[in-house]
Amino acid sequence: MSAVTKADPATPAGSAHPLNRRRPLGDRGFQILALAAGLLVLVILVLITVTTAQQSTAWFSGGFKDIFQVAFDGNTRFGAMGVLYGTVISSVIGVIIGVPVSVGIALLLTQVVPARWARPFVYVIDLLAVVPSVVWGLWGIIVLVPWLQKIYVDIASGLKGVPVLGTLFGGPNVTGASFFTAGLILAIMITPIITSLSREVIATVPDIDKEGAYALGATRWEMIRGAVWPHSQGGVVGAILVGFGRALGETIAVALVIGDSVEVTPHLFYSGHSIAAIIALQFGEATGGEFRSALIGLGLFLFVLTIVVNLVARWFVERSTRRARGE
Amino acid sequence: MPLGRRQHVTTVAVAAVAAALGLAACSSSSSSSTTGSGSATTSASASASTSSVSGTIKAAGSTFQTNFQQTAISAFKSADPNVTVDYDPVGSGTGRADLYANTVLFAGSDSPVPSKEVSKVPAGKTILYFPVQIGPIAMAYNLPNVTGLKLDATVLAGIFQGTIKTWDDPAIKALNPGTSLPSTTITLAVRSDSSGTTQNFSQYLVDAAGSAWKLGTSSTITWPSTAHAGDGGSAVAQIVKSTTGAIGYVDFSTATAAGLQAAQIKNSAGDYVAPSSASATAAASHVTPKADLTFAAADEPGATSYPITYQSWDLVYSVQPNATDVALLKAYLGYLLSSAGQALLTPLNLSPLPSSIDSAAVAQLSMITS
Amino acid sequence: MMAAVSDSLAQPVDLREPSGWRRSKNQIMTVLMWLAFVIVLIPLGFVLVTLIAKGADAISWQFLTNSTIPPNVLPLGTGGMGAAVVGTLEITGFATLLAVPLGVLGAVYLNEYGGNGILARLISFMSSVMTGVPSIVMGLFIYIIWVLHFGYSGMAGSFALACLMLPIVIRSSYEMLRLVPDSLRQGSYALGATKARVTLTVVLPAALSGIVSGALLAVARAAGETAPLIFTVLTVEQTNPNLFSGPDTALPLQIFSNAQSAYTGANARAWGAALTLVAITFILMIVARIITALFTRNTR
Numbered sequence: 001m002s003a004v005t006k007a008d009p010a011t012p013a014g015s016a017h018p019l020n021r022r023r024p025l026g027d028r029g030f031q032i033l034a035l036a037a038g039l040l041v042l043v044i045l046v047l048i049t050v051t052t053a054q055q056s057t058a059w060f061s062g063g064f065k066d067i068f069q070v071a072f073d074g075n076t077r078f079g080a081m082g083v084l085y086g087t088v089i090s091s092v093i094g095v096i097i098g099v100p101v102s103v104g105i106a107l108l109l110t111q112v113v114p115a116r117w118a119r120p121f122v123y124v125i126d127l128l129a130v131v132p133s134v135v136w137g138l139w140g141i142i143v144l145v146p147w148l149q150k151i152y153v154d155i156a157s158g159l160k161g162v163p164v165l166g167t168l169f170g171g172p173n174v175t176g177a178s179f180f181t182a183g184l185i186l187a188i189m190i191t192p193i194i195t196s197l198s199r200e201v202i203a204t205v206p207d208i209d210k211e212g213a214y215a216l217g218a219t220r221w222e223m224i225r226g227a228v229w230p231h232s233q234g235g236v237v238g239a240i241l242v243g244f245g246r247a248l249g250e251t252i253a254v255a256l257v258i259g260d261s262v263e264v265t266p267h268l269f270y271s272g273h274s275i276a277a278i279i280a281l282q283f284g285e286a287t288g289g290e291f292r293s294a295l296i297g298l299g300l301f302l303f304v305l306t307i308v309v310n311l312v313a314r315w316f317v318e319r320s321t322r323r324a325r326g327e
Numbered sequence: 328m329p330l331g332r333r334q335h336v337t338t339v340a341v342a343a344v345a346a347a348l349g350l351a352a353c354s355s356s357s358s359s360s361t362t363g364s365g366s367a368t369t370s371a372s373a374s375a376s377t378s379s380v381s382g383t384i385k386a387a388g389s390t391f392q393t394n395f396q397q398t399a400i401s402a403f404k405s406a407d408p409n410v411t412v413d414y415d416p417v418g419s420g421t422g423r424a425d426l427y428a429n430t431v432l433f434a435g436s437d438s439p440v441p442s443k444e445v446s447k448v449p450a451g452k453t454i455l456y457f458p459v460q461i462g463p464i465a466m467a468y469n470l471p472n473v474t475g476l477k478l479d480a481t482v483l484a485g486i487f488q489g490t491i492k493t494w495d496d497p498a499i500k501a502l503n504p505g506t507s508l509p510s511t512t513i514t515l516a517v518r519s520d521s522s523g524t525t526q527n528f529s530q531y532l533v534d535a536a537g538s539a540w541k542l543g544t545s546s547t548i549t550w551p552s553t554a555h556a557g558d559g560g561s562a563v564a565q566i567v568k569s570t571t572g573a574i575g576y577v578d579f580s581t582a583t584a585a586g587l588q589a590a591q592i593k594n595s596a597g598d599y600v601a602p603s604s605a606s607a608t609a610a611a612s613h614v615t616p617k618a619d620l621t622f623a624a625a626d627e628p629g630a631t632s633y634p635i636t637y638q639s640w641d642l643v644y645s646v647q648p649n650a651t652d653v654a655l656l657k658a659y660l661g662y663l664l665s666s667a668g669q670a671l672l673t674p675l676n677l678s679p680l681p682s683s684i685d686s687a688a689v690a691q692l693s694m695i696t697s
Numbered sequence: 698m699m700a701a702v703s704d705s706l707a708q709p710v711d712l713r714e715p716s717g718w719r720r721s722k723n724q725i726m727t728v729l730m731w732l733a734f735v736i737v738l739i740p741l742g743f744v745l746v747t748l749i750a751k752g753a754d755a756i757s758w759q760f761l762t763n764s765t766i767p768p769n770v771l772p773l774g775t776g777g778m779g780a781a782v783v784g785t786l787e788i789t790g791f792a793t794l795l796a797v798p799l800g801v802l803g804a805v806y807l808n809e810y811g812g813n814g815i816l817a818r819l820i821s822f823m824s825s826v827m828t829g830v831p832s833i834v835m836g837l838f839i840y841i842i843w844v845l846h847f848g849y850s851g852m853a854g855s856f857a858l859a860c861l862m863l864p865i866v867i868r869s870s871y872e873m874l875r876l877v878p879d880s881l882r883q884g885s886y887a888l889g890a891t892k893a894r895v896t897l898t899v900v901l902p903a904a905l906s907g908i909v910s911g912a913l914l915a916v917a918r919a920a921g922e923t924a925p926l927i928f929t930v931l932t933v934e935q936t937n938p939n940l941f942s943g944p945d946t947a948l949p950l951q952i953f954s955n956a957q958s959a960y961t962g963a964n965a966r967a968w969g970a971a972l973t974l975v976a977i978t979f980i981l982m983i984v985a986r987i988i989t990a991l992f993t994r995n996t997r
Contacts, residue, residue, distance in 0.1 A: 052834075101736050121734065
């Protein structure tokens with residue numbers, strides 16, 4: 001027996017026959033079971049695509065003009081553009097607000113706070129992550145929305161006539177339940193995942209680079225910029241994309257605070273809607289064939305969108321951590 | 328490698344958690360159910376105790392009836408467990424449309440079939456009106472430091488057509504001399520759907536404000552563009568609740584349950600009356616219904632009558648396709664009209680029907696045939 | 698750089714200290730990082746305080762166990778959320794029974810059998826991707842393949858939650874299995890055990906605490922999910938003791954519908970249900986942490 005080649009230890013020593021023929025049935029059965037369980041992931045993903053596509057043919061057959069209109073009224077018009085706008089805008093706002101905070105915390109926990117004091121901080125972030133989406137929505141609609149309503153009205157009247165900001169944050173119909181409020185809640189909800197992924201990524205930066213920067217007289221911030229950032233930027237971008245994907249798919253909290261009107265408008269303090277929210281809120285009332293088919297079609301659209309965003313995101317993250325680990 | 332002590336402890340812990348979850352999954356709830364400990368008590372002596380009837384009643388319509396229907400359905404289950412009632416609060420207009428399309432057994436509507444809908448009623452079918460409840464339309468407002476706001480029909484007309492724009496407008500101040508009113512902009516909260524509450528409120532404004540009210544009467548009104556619209560009565564309550572400076576028209580039962588303040592309105596006798604079950608009952612006592620049991624309870628005389636009182640009916644076809652439906656309708660509608668059913672109304676801040684109207688409605692039940 | 702050097706030559710110099718603006722910039726950045734953490738504390742604190750204050754008003758033994766959910770308009774005091782508590786425990790419990798064994802088996806495949814093969818890498822990557830699939834899509838999926846044929850039931854809800862939990866359990870179990878040192882396996886093989894036996898009797902027990910705590914976190918996440926249940930479980934007003942047939946309800950669903958109501962009674966019940974739900978997820982999270990903390994030494 002060659003001692004150099006790493007033989008599969010499960011092969012009984014001295015057997016000349018290939019693995020399959022010599023292994024007991026139970027052992028083989030277990031392997032098949034494990035394989036089946038693993039394949040389940042792929043099977044489910046494929047099934048989701050196929051079944052939702054089948055159920056939404058009525059909507060797709062309506063033609064491009066119908067699908068790509070803005071209005072969605074559950075009666076005659078089933079356009080995707082209005083709800084897509086709301087989904088993207090609220091998620092973008094969530095990322096803009098959430099990313100500086102998340103990356104800041106990730107840097108805090110990996111570079112500033114000594115390792116043995118980091119644990120309570122991590123617990124706080126975990127606490128943030130464990131609050132269910134529906135509870136954020138409940139707090140949002142009962143506490144945050146009325147409070148923000150007053151603030152929005154004040155901001156809007158203060159910015160009256162101002163060129164760009166006035167349009168973004170003004171307008172006569174500002175209301176608490178709006179794109180911006182949804183973005184705010186999304187920022188809170190995606191912070192834990194961006195923070196934890198960024199921490200993972202930043203933790204793989206080799207110590208030697210960091211120590212080298214310090215040896216050259218760098219301050220901590222300069223070390224972060226010069227040694228940590230170049231190594232982890234790809235991974236952090238990936239973490240941000242994961243958070244963005246999470247925001248795109250967030251349903252319940254958004255449904256409760258985004259308002260109830262499907263429209264494309266630059267006024268961020270206006271009522272809006274999102275794909276996931278409209279599916280959740282309207283499904284109970286969708287008795288008509290095309291209505292239901294449209295909602296399922298929107299679900300398929302959201303599925304594909306989040307899969308694509310996550311594919312790109314995970315690729316970035318895994319590439320960064322693999323490279324730093326030296327694989 | 329044999330299982331060490333640590334692994335044993337973990338395995339036991341895992342088994343304990345799994346057992347707990349499994350126990351919960353297998354056990355059925357054995358707690359006693361107390362349906363109504365205080366507010367909505369029911370007596371099982373419903374006058375229509377046909378426990379041999381079983382089936383499902385699908386109904387839809389007025390959101391004004393939501394609270395009564397939900398409470399009655401819950402109580403009716405103990406009186407008649409084999410009958411399931413499904414009431415979908417889609418608004419009076421949609422409820423009537425569902426009735427014309429025959430997708431519901433009865434429709435809740437706060438107004439009789441309007442003339443423009445008469446052609447939609449299937450040919451040869453007669454609609455019976457069963458009045459079920461009476462109650463105030465509250466002018467719900469959100470001004471944290473203002474209590475006991477007084478309004479009258481002319482000022483309401485000005486507010487709801489947008490000519491009075493701020494709370495410290497002289498017209499409002501004139502009616503509220505002792506109260507300090509802020510300069511906040513008035514935000515209107517209105518119905519976006521075809522609503523009987525809108526119909527009755529606008530009719531009141533036509534009757535009581537006369538030429539001062541320019542937007543007419545209908546179940547859908549073209550409100551000023553700055554108005555915030557909601558689908559259903561509770562949506563309007565939600566808008567008022569979350570917007571400082573908002574005022575909206577919504578049935579008093581919903582307004583109180585939402586914790587909103589309601590304004591006192593000047594009635595035809597010149598007195599300012601607050602909406603309540605009592606003031607609506609006082610208004611209803613002056614009502615004389617027509618032969619088909621339709622009536623309007625708005626702007627009734629009497630010093631204690633609340634002027635914006637309205638009513639709601641359950642609309643049924645007099646001829647039903649099968650006998651089971653007849654039995655189901657008689658059982659459930661009979662329950663709503665019985666003393667047990669009507670007793671559910673006052674705790675909900677609604678008013679029961681005057682006894683003469685109630686007896687006439689009960690008598691009309693016999694006109695449902697198959 | 699040259700200016701800094703010539704500046705510092707002019708006076709007795711401590712080369713360890715960065716000059717003026719570089720130090721301020723560093724300090725500002727450090728303050729900003731701390732600020733980021735404080736910013737996150739604000740909404741968290743707000744939510745928890747409101748949750749405890751308003752939820753505590755609603756919670757009582759009757760609230761937690763009474764099996765009739767009252768109409769929205771009624772104030773606190775009538776009925777309770779017992780139906781939803783039982784629903785959450787049953788539906789989440791069954792979902793756990795489905796997802797955890799399958800997830801652990803999947804992780805076993807990835808780590809023990811799959812190696813570096815293309816299938817294993819694909820499954821591993823797609824599991825990560827699948828954790829990002831919106832939960833509403835899982836709900837629609839189960840609606841289409843199950844509810845349309847067999848009707849609403851608590852079990853359908855469990856299927857949807859299990860789809861959600863599966864990739865999470867696979868990934869966390871995979872990480873735990875990787876940490877088990879090869880020497881344990883090789884010692885067992887040397888004694889003549891088959892691969893299945895090695896996995897079941899040596900590897901899994903060694904990784905058990907990590908797997909359990911990972912699974913508990915997945916359960917906590919599933920217990921709080923609303924969207925998958927909307928399309929699979931519908932709603933009821935009385936406890937449905939039968940998990941396998943007939944609509945059901947759960948705490949997140951009740952919170953969702955009560956949150957949309959304008960009625961103060963309904964809102965109060967929503968807060969009570971929310972506090973109950975957060976307490977359940979919190980307990981699961983703490984147990985997971987305790988298990989990790991107590992048993993981490995074992996996996997080195």
